[in-house]
Amino acid sequence: MKEIYPKPTKSLAIAKSDLKKWGYCLLEDAIPNKLNKLAIARLVEQAKAEKHLNLAYEDGSKSKKWGDFDINDSNAGVNQRVWMLPNKGKVFLDFLQNHNYMKCLENIVGNEFIVSSFSANIAKPGGVPMELHTDQWWMPDPVKREIDFLPVGSMSRKVFDFQINDKILSNDDLISRPVVSNVLIMLNGMSKENGGTLIVPGSHLFGRHPDKELDQDIKTISAEGPPGCAIITDGRLWHGTGANISNQDRLAILITFCGPQFRPQENFTIGIKKDVFPSLTEFQKELLGFKVWNGYGRTGNPTEKFIDIEDDLIGELKI
Ligand SMILES: O=C(O)CCC(=O)C(=O)O
Numbered sequence: 001m002k003e004i005y006p007k008p009t010k011s012l013a014i015a016k017s018d019l020k021k022w023g024y025c026l027l028e029d030a031i032p033n034k035l036n037k038l039a040i041a042r043l044v045e046q047a048k049a050e051k052h053l054n055l056a057y058e059d060g061s062k063s064k065k066w067g068d069f070d071i072n073d074s075n076a077g078v079n080q081r082v083w084m085l086p087n088k089g090k091v092f093l094d095f096l097q098n099h100n101y102m103k104c105l106e107n108i109v110g111n112e113f114i115v116s117s118f119s120a121n122i123a124k125p126g127g128v129p130m131e132l133h134t135d136q137w138w139m140p141d142p143v144k145r146e147i148d149f150l151p152v153g154s155m156s157r158k159v160f161d162f163q164i165n166d167k168i169l170s171n172d173d174l175i176s177r178p179v180v181s182n183v184l185i186m187l188n189g190m191s192k193e194n195g196g197t198l199i200v201p202g203s204h205l206f207g208r209h210p211d212k213e214l215d216q217d218i219k220t221i222s223a224e225g226p227p228g229c230a231i232i233t234d235g236r237l238w239h240g241t242g243a244n245i246s247n248q249d250r251l252a253i254l255i256t257f258c259g260p261q262f263r264p265q266e267n268f269t270i271g272i273k274k275d276v277f278p279s280l281t282e283f284q285k286e287l288l289g290f291k292v293w294n295g296y297g298r299t300g301n302p303t304e305k306f307i308d309i310e311d312d313l314i315g316e317l318k319i
Helices: 012-022 033-052 102-109 166-170 282-287
Strands: 024-027 057-059 079-082 114-123 180-186 229-233 250-258
Touching: 012 024, 012 102, 012 229, 033 079, 033 114, 033 250, 102 180, 102 250, 114 282
Parallel strands: none
Antiparallel strands: 024 229, 057 079, 079 114, 114 250, 180 229, 180 250
């Protein structure tokens, strides 16, 4: 029987049910149309300037795939990433409001969450497909009592639990919960031709991460949708950028959210520029990690609610 995978929808109820069943949904009008248009203009301008000034970070080529952080050359790719968007225009901060996409997050990451990274991925003609991955490879898997587990600090992008100890794979009853949700907003629409994100529907329940050797023949679908449509994922979903075989750039914003107890990919608390910080709303400060969570993330007194980049910290004292 042919499976019916998620289609773009404006219904939050359908989106939430797709997210549960397939590990992703395609939510139309995830942000207001006007914001989408303004973001395209600002992103194109910023990306062009970063490239011109030799500041661009590029991946998605055969010689430089995502995750090849040991290759010094930032320009060895085809696709262009634009990082730390909160610093790169008010229009991007305006994504961090209670837009439609936010309403799907609570089912995955709960009532409180923070932004792990906020970037753009411009998939350009000629880019190669990104390797399939989950966005929570660092999440320790549940283990059976008698198993020698991989200590958490020994994990890396190349070594996770199941690879060193395949007994964990046979632990079918227990899988890790989602602790991340990625929101990929298709600024100018996504199709199979322009590198629509490759997805393995239902893989959020496989209970492991994809493996290059084991999963070479796995079937993927390409996410497709109109401008302003978002792919909202369960962090365990197997996915990656597709190859853009069209003649136009594919513009996508990626906002990755995680539980407040995890380390974000981008360190907004020291990375937010001093002139941007005063414009943040309380909600944006919370999302960017400035809110103290149960005493975690503080800079001093554990009862403080928010930290500030200008906090006057107690240093060495004597009386
Ligand atoms: O750009 C895409 O389609 C997906 C990107 C992605 O999976 C990632 O950056 O982790």
